[in-house]
Amino acid sequence: MKTQTRPGRKQRRRYVGLLGGSFNPAHDGHLHISKEALKRLHLNEVWWLVSPQNPLKDRAGMAPLEDRMASAKAVSAGDRRIKPTDIELRLGTTFTAETLRKLVRRHPNLRFVWLMGSDNLIQIPRWRDWNKIFMLVPIAVFTRPTYDSKALSGKAAQRYRRYRLPLSAVGRLARSRPPVWTFVNFRRHPASATAIRDGETG
Known part of the structure; x- marks a missing residue:
């Protein structure tokens, strides 16, 4: 996914959301959050970073990467702004x-x-070099109602509380210099990968 620059012509800056995860499998919830991000953050694209293996998740029950990529491509097929990728495999990286x-x-x-999601804001202090993530890129945290209160009172939110943009300024997030983050409260989609794997419909 390399960008091309025409000789003698300055390339216009583009804004790209990165949604990482196992996508085991991809579902309409991933699509919903991506479309909300495109709209609210004024992004040009969202890349789905389909992880070869999440270091915090058990390999048991994890479908092969090619199957998870196929499900991501099938779910996102209706929106060309959403691009599933196995770029972590090609970069040779494991940690965000x-x-x-x-x-x-x-x-x-x-x-x-x-x-x-706000569930990941709770656990991000367990991620390797997690403070560097805040220093590298702006971060948009999306609501997951059963996690929100704990997330916003947790270690990461408290450490970076003075860098939080209000929801009214969410459209400026992508153009702001890190560290900067915001919390996006919106109507969530009921789909969940766990429910899908377990054969549930809700």
Whole structure:
């Protein structure tokens, strides 16, 4: 996913949301949050970073990467702005901070925004070099109602509380210099990968 620059012509800056995860499988909830991010953050694209293997998740029950990529492509097929990718496999990275560092270096004409649910804001202090994530890119945290209160009172939110943009300024997030983050409260989609794997419909 390299950007091309025509000789003698300055390339216009583009804003790209990054939604990482196992996508085991991809579902309409991933699509919903991506479309909300495109609209609210004024992004040009959202890349789905389909992880070869999440270091915090058990390999048991994890479908092969090619199957998860296929499900991501099928779910996102209706919107060309949403691009599933196995770029972590191609970059040879496992941890988010390392992936972001390489992407920022590789794509100087792109401005990335990390997208995640409030459940991940709770556990991000367990991620390797998690403070570097806040320093590398703006972060948009999307509501997951049973996690929101704990997330906003947690270690990461408290450490970076003075860098939080109000929801009224969410449209400026992608164009702001990190560290900066915001919390996006919106109507969530009921789909869940766990429910889908368990054969549930809700």
